Amino acid sequence: DTEVTQTPKHLVMGMTNKKSLKCEQHMGHRAMYWYKQKAKKPPELMFVYSYEKLSINESVPSRFSPECPNSSLLNLHLHALQPEDSALYLCASSQEGGMTGMNTEAFFGQGTRLTVV
Amino acid sequence: QQPVQSPQAVILREGEDAVINCSSSKALYSVHWYRQKHGEAPVFLMILLKGGEQKGHEKISASFNEKKQQSSLYLTASQLSYSGTYFCGTVRLFSGGYNKLIFGAGTRLAVHP
Numbered sequence: 001d002t003e004v005t006q007t008p009k010h011l012v013m014g015m016t017n018k019k020s021l022k023c024e025q026h027m028g029h030r031a032m033y034w035y036k037q038k039a040k041k042p043p044e045l046m047f048v049y050s051y052e053k054l055s056i057n058e059s060v061p062s063r064f065s066p067e068c069p070n071s072s073l074l075n076l077h078l079h080a081l082q083p084e085d086s087a088l089y090l091c092a093s094s095q096e097g098g099m100t101g102m103n104t105e106a107f108f109g110q111g112t113r114l115t116v117v
Numbered sequence: 118q119q120p121v122q123s124p125q126a127v128i129l130r131e132g133e134d135a136v137i138n139c140s141s142s143k144a145l146y147s148v149h150w151y152r153q154k155h156g157e158a159p160v161f162l163m164i165l166l167k168g169g170e171q172k173g174h175e176k177i178s179a180s181f182n183e184k185k186q187q188s189s190l191y192l193t194a195s196q197l198s199y200s201g202t203y204f205c206g207t208v209r210l211f212s213g214g215y216n217k218l219i220f221g222a223g224t225r226l227a228v229h230p
Binding site for chain 1 (some may be wrong): 119145147149151157158159160161164166170172204206209215218220221222223
């Protein structure tokens with residue numbers, strides 16, 4: 001199984017809603033990532049988890065809250081989002097983080113297309 | 118800091134060749150190449166490491182000039198399936214043992230019959 005599975009595929013939420021994005025991988029990868037991608041732009045790193053600990057937070061607003069319940073799961077909790085947060089949210093995983101992880105490929109999920117109204 | 122890719126866009130006829138370039142102002146440990154088709158996830162193509170090691174698909178070739186901090190992706194005898202946006206990603210190691218994979222702006226490639 002070389003898949004990263006993201007749910008839901010599409011999400012429409014109001015600015016006062018609370019929702020969560022989910023990501024799952026069963027490849028035994030110990031590094032997991034959230035990226036945000038706007039149309040015709042590259043994926044932009046948001047968070048990195050390494051061995052279930054938050055390693056990197058790229059100064060993301062607190063209305064985005066990541067969680068890593070175990071080594072296979074990664075969540076992104078959303079609250080009080082703004083219309084400009086509408087984007088494709090991509091989850092990725094790689095075998096390792098840190099020094100070892102730099103020479104391993106990242107596997108991406110299909111993403112959740114989020115629309116904030 | 119985001120790597121710089123060139124060109125921004127390429128249009129090819131089937132069978133033609135193309136080169137996509139990626140450069141960084143920071144010292145690099147490795148360069149990654151990914152392709153993303155419209156509405157799909159980025160897909161891994163290749164990793165190039167300091168010291169010359171490469172990992173990736175057999176039909177893709179690339180180079181990594183460590184001194185110049187540049188990488189090039191070579192697409193030869195292009196096929197329709199090569200169409201998509203190509204991203205280079207540069208990896209830097211930060212204190213604390215954390216690494217970041219940061220993507221360039223992308224090169225849009227369209228291959229026509």
